[in-house]
Amino acid sequence: MKIKKTVLTTLITGLFAISQNVWADNPPTTKPANAPMPVKTELVRYPTPTHLDFTKQQGQTKQFELNGQTIRYRAFEHIVYVLNPSDTRYQVMNIYIPEAYFNGEKIDGYDSQTAPIFFPNDVGGYMPATAGEPALNPRQNNTPNAIIVALSKGYVVASAGARGRTETDGKAPSAIVDLKSAIRYLKANDAVMAGDANKIISNGTSAGGALSALLGTSGNSADYEPYLKQAGAASATDDIFAVSAYCPITNLEHADMAYEWQFNGVNDYQKIDMQNIDYRVERKLIKGTQTAEQIALSNQLKPLFSDYVNSLNLKDEQGQAITLDNAGNGSFKRFIEDKLVQSAQAALDKGTDLSDQIWLKVENGKVVSADFDAYAQFVGRQKTAPAFDGVDLSTGENQLFGNSQADKQHFTDFSEQHSTVANATKVTDDKVKLMNAMSHQSPTQYYRIRVGENDRDTSLAISALLALKLQNEGKQVDYAMPWGIPHSGDYDLDELFDWIKKISM
Numbered sequence: 001m002k003i004k005k006t007v008l009t010t011l012i013t014g015l016f017a018i019s020q021n022v023w024a025d026n027p028p029t030t031k032p033a034n035a036p037m038p039v040k041t042e043l044v045r046y047p048t049p050t051h052l053d054f055t056k057q058q059g060q061t062k063q064f065e066l067n068g069q070t071i072r073y074r075a076f077e078h079i080v081y082v083l084n085p086s087d088t089r090y091q092v093m094n095i096y097i098p099e100a101y102f103n104g105e106k107i108d109g110y111d112s113q114t115a116p117i118f119f120p121n122d123v124g125g126y127m128p129a130t131a132g133e134p135a136l137n138p139r140q141n142n143t144p145n146a147i148i149v150a151l152s153k154g155y156v157v158a159s160a161g162a163r164g165r166t167e168t169d170g171k172a173p174s175a176i177v178d179l180k181s182a183i184r185y186l187k188a189n190d191a192v193m194a195g196d197a198n199k200i201i202s203n204g205t206s207a208g209g210a211l212s213a214l215l216g217t218s219g220n221s222a223d224y225e226p227y228l229k230q231a232g233a234a235s236a237t238d239d240i241f242a243v244s245a246y247c248p249i250t251n252l253e254h255a256d257m258a259y260e261w262q263f264n265g266v267n268d269y270q271k272i273d274m275q276n277i278d279y280r281v282e283r284k285l286i287k288g289t290q291t292a293e294q295i296a297l298s299n300q301l302k303p304l305f306s307d308y309v310n311s312l313n314l315k316d317e318q319g320q321a322i323t324l325d326n327a328g329n330g331s332f333k334r335f336i337e338d339k340l341v342q343s344a345q346a347a348l349d350k351g352t353d354l355s356d357q358i359w360l361k362v363e364n365g366k367v368v369s370a371d372f373d374a375y376a377q378f379v380g381r382q383k384t385a386p387a388f389d390g391v392d393l394s395t396g397e398n399q400l401f402g403n404s405q406a407d408k409q410h411f412t413d414f415s416e417q418h419s420t421v422a423n424a425t426k427v428t429d430d431k432v433k434l435m436n437a438m439s440h441q442s443p444t445q446y447y448r449i450r451v452g453e454n455d456r457d458t459s460l461a462i463s464a465l466l467a468l469k470l471q472n473e474g475k476q477v478d479y480a481m482p483w484g485i486p487h488s489g490d491y492d493l494d495e496l497f498d499w500i501k502k503i504s505m
């Protein structure tokens with residue numbers, strides 16, 4: 001029996017329905033929030049373009065119902081955004097423009113010329129990613145995804161796919177080259193397209209959050225020029241206006257020492273299978289205890305982190321130096337403890353019961369202090385040492401830094417020296433730098449960085465250092481650790497778009 005589509009989708013969300021028969025015969029099923037993404041088996045390879053001219057694109061009018069309101073938009077899908085693509089399953093962009101802007105109307109103060117362009121990517125696990133589209137988000141209880149929410153609030157949306165680590169042509173720095181190429185396409189077409197390409201706000205989660213941050217910090221960097229030229233990117237700048245990054249898995253060459261700074265001494269783990277590293281995929285956790293070798297590696301990695309933190313010469317908002325001593329204690333640790341206190345206080349104020357959180361000290365309705373070491377014990381280790389550059393080349397990041405000869409490589413001197421793989425090689429440092437949001441001087445002024453208090457995929461130090469570095473460079477950084485949130489993103493879209501509105505008006 002065929003159920004009427006609107007009835008069906010209303011049953012699913014109570015809020016949201018899309019027309020165009022998109023789901024009439026193939027509706028999304030109700031699955032738990034952490035259910036796997038539907039696997040797209042046959043991805044289309046789109047033809048190599050002869051131009052990068054948006055005026056030659058044919059749009060299609062579509063609509064959806066959100067909270068009883070009909071939102072009409074024009075969809076320009078599967079635009080190959082480079083002239084020399086190597087994989088047009090992924091090097092494509094979908095552009096969505098509120099229909100109101102074709103009728104000279106305004107939405108929430110924005111018009112066709114002034115509407116910012118929201119630029120979400122769907123990268124997870126440094127895997128290949130397709131261009132995003134309006135849909136329900138299976139990772140957020142099938143609520144409308146960020147593209148739908150953006151359109152409903154009057155944003156132009158451009159979502160680009162990108163190549164990823166499992167393909168020989170998707171190794172570092174392909175994914176960032178692809179996203180930059182898409183930005184260049186938008187900038188080259190600014191005069192003929194709705195939306196203001198001087199107001200591009202990128203968004204991503206995890207590996208996608210790292211790429212979102214990197215788009216911001218590396219804007220217009222000459223280091224990417226040879227790759228962009230080879231790809232046939234449009235000639236335009238590629239700096240962006242603002243960055244939204246959820247739990248960015250960045251700074252990979254320092255992530256192992258940061259992880260051991262946080263988890264040294266915690267030897268029981270709940271590990272995720274490498275195949276399931278992608279935050280978009282349901283995780284199977286394997287329990288275990290670190291081996292004597294892994295404990296020895298942890299003990300060697302932890303002290304390296306203090307030197308690294310001290311080399312950054314960071315200061316807090318009061319101008320006090322952010323440092324760590326040889327034992328890993330000091331103002332940087334207290335900085336993170338303060339963030340955890342703020343997170344817990346916000347939860348307490350909302351009535352959350354914190355009595356089982358033995359690492360927190362709560363007195364008379366006030367969270368007085370957080371003990372970072374006890375916190376690490378409490379949340380538990382998720383990765384074994386070294387967490388990112390596996391000595392056995394077993395991680396997703398090893399594959400990210402592979403090349404056409406070697407699918408997986410090391411990317412730190414430490415793991416190369418401790419490699420258990422015969423004839424293992426290390427990627428060149430320039431490629432590692434091209435993937436690190438910390439390695440550049442940001443032209444972008446606005447950053448929103450979120451990492452869940454319950455996230456163990458990388459050390460909390462990684463987001464903290466990124467936020468501090470950007471703050472020290474005079475950028476406006478909205479950085480917080482929302483309570484109880486695991487490794488995930490797009491869970492607070494109303495707040496995200498409030499922030500975007502505030503910075504772009």
Ligand code: DHB
Nearest residue numbers: 124125206207278279457
């Ligand atoms: C992602 C998660 C990881 O733990 C990691 O190492 C890399 C990427 C992700 O979810 O994108």
